[in-house]
Amino acid sequence: MSATNSGQSTFGDRQGQALSASDEAGIGIHPAEALFYHEAGLKATWAVARMAVGALSFLFGAFLFSYFYLRSINSHGMWHPRGAVLPQAWAGTLVMALVVISAVTQTAALARIKAGHKVTWQAGARVALTLGLIAVGLMVYQLAALPFPAGASGFDSVYTAFTPIYLIIAFATMFWLRILLVRAAAIPAEYLTEQPPSYAETFTVQHFQARLSAFTLLWNYLAVVAILFWVLFYLL
């Protein structure tokens, strides 16, 4: 069985894997048990990424609700008064573009590592990491050079409060990518194309791939959020 396609494995493969895993892994537990907890871990990684997206959606949903609620009531005409200064559009657009390009790069790189090209993924991931960190830096700049008082209007309040939260989450996600890059460095490239010598190593490779897929899902999701709020802040 290839280490790269655990999701397509047959029951026979998995039973064989289970029956062989214990001795080769040298971890002193029953082979079926080793497989059970290994696969549970893979499923957990898949599931937690979806749950993180769900939880974040409700967090960002609070900002989205605030945006439309305050916009719709336009209290004292102060949602976004005529002539009010806008946040730097060039910086906002650049942040959104950087995050989107970073996510697209990482997604393309993920396809390469699934095909067994670890080095290509590493290059892509480094680019994605760099772009993501530049975007974070730009958001810090935007906040430092805010062209209006934070509470000058309803719009300004939503903008000023949303940006630090997105910034922190994006930075944490980039930190995760950094950890994945470090882990990838310890995995021999051939393990991604051929059966590793032991099941312990197979398990490790599969865990890495599961985490990478989870990361990609989350980063793509954050790119969608970046586009959405860019539309709200700069187009509507």
Added chain:
Amino acid sequence: MSIKEEPVLPQQPGGVDPTGPLVQRAWWKRPAIHTALLGAIVGYLIGRLIGDAVTSGVARVANSNENDIALVLGYLFATLGWLGGLGVFNDIVRQALGRPTRGTETYATPGVARYFRYTLDHKVIGVQYLVAMIAYFCTAGLFAMAIRTELLSPTTHVFGPGTYIEIVGEHGTMMMMLMTSVVLGPFGNYLVPLMIGSKRTAFPRLSALSFWLTPAAFIILLSAILWSGFPTGWTGYAPLSNQATQGMDAYLVAFGLMGISMILAGINMLVTIICYRAPGMGWRRLPIFVWSMLATAFLMVLAAPVLVGGMYLTLTDRTIQTAFFVPDLGGSPFLYENLFWFFGHPEVYILALPGFGIVSEIIPVFCRRPLFGYKTAAAGMIGVSLLSFFVWQHHLFDSGIDPNARPLFMLTTELISVPTGFIYLVALGTFWRAKIRLTVPMLFAIGMYFNFLIGGISGVFLSDVAADTTAHGTFFVLAHFHYTIMGGLIFAFMAGIYYWLPKIMGIKLNERLGKIQFWTMFIFFNSTFLPMFAIGAMGQPRRVFEYAHRLQTLNDWVSISAFLLGGSILIFVVNFLWSTVVVREPEVGNPWQSRGLEWQISSPPPAENFARVPLILSAPYEYGVKDASPVADLDPPPDVLAGAVASMPAPRS
């Protein structure tokens, strides 16, 4: 080239290498609660210094002598220092540097010391939660005693009005904020892996972090007293929250931290239940308590982020002067009400559902009958959790809601009584013609059904717009939610403690003292809160320290009952200490003759829970069923286990 990362092993949660080097350091050098306290103090000072530095030229700070930014930064850095002192960030930093994780030290620590550490063992985390939750509950209960002391007289005052509202705020917030985890924290963490046949939870680090955020939230909330408290009560409504003194910052940071704790605990619980069920533990065999944890965790993961958002927006209003809740600048206080209650109403079910789970788990054991309508019970819990997202506007009936929207939310609120009714239907069916064993857990379970019924019916009454408009802000509402939360959740919590403590500690609490506690608690609970319906109907408002003279007799009755209710909790504390510290009489493994999977192993459970992955053979409630097969094969033959594992759904790539 070897791979540095170790495979995830079931025995050592978090993938820690059991054969790896165990670094032994002097106790005072190891991350534990003392280093956490040190980190918190240092962090607080750093945060205050930074805050003072960045706001040195701000006129508002100079004029009011109140520096919200410095205080909030102090709290946030103190929390980071607290977590850093516990060693929460050690493994994350090591991973980023490409070094192997070293969680072994904290995991392998034997004895009592492990309960003061950031540990990855779900059973230790469960016990940490249990002790902490009892401490939080008792502290909040003392505030309740203070409230009732003040209300002994309408004119002679023990506290001033400002102090009184501080006490009310601390009591309400501590109860509503921290008690969200009173069941999922201790029983969820400890029991769910045992009930589903797993050796671990999915993300033990998240679980441990969720716990260690609770003491930080508790201390920060308590510290509000140092800053004149907060005048808003537990709901933190704007614009009062924007006008309040610095105690409000403590409320906001504490509630925000607790929200994060809820999200982490919920995610861990959901993933554990979905992914770590033993072979054969299909959804139709899942213990009903686990179903309740699933529904509760679902609510926590989706509702708590909105709470965190609401707290954060209020903080930005108070610190960097945004205007979310300032109408003159484009904001609206109703925005806060919407955000808060979008969390706040599901929170009611975060509090109620675990109670339903506990009592539904217990009654088949003591009725010696299968749980009637198992699927109905599960459907009821899922139904309640889904519907709870569509009722929050009933909290705005008297404030900002469009009158035309009222009937819709009245309907959704009334609808939620239908799945709640399922739970009662299941109980009635189980009780029907059963030979009930009136043990202490069963008494508390029956007490819960009785109390929650009153709370539920008064809730349906209050969901009616006209009735709500009349009773809004009175003691009637207060009585209603105390019947659902204290009468429901806390009675169920007590049932859970008496039922599962023999599993957790291998010691059964004294039955006689337990029965004395139940009867005093049940009688004085009702004696405290039932008259409050009348007091409310006669017009006494909540959160006000003076009231009409004609209501003094009823208020005195309530206050004396409340003190006796507090005394019943004292009986529990005495029983707990007497049974677990003084007598320590070991209990047999399964004192209730339960079929639950958690009872099929020794009490307390071994370090690894199960020698092998168990093979689940039947549902856990087949009491009195002839030829019922055992619940599980705890030591299945290797080839059978391999076949069972291989037949489980493969992970998705």
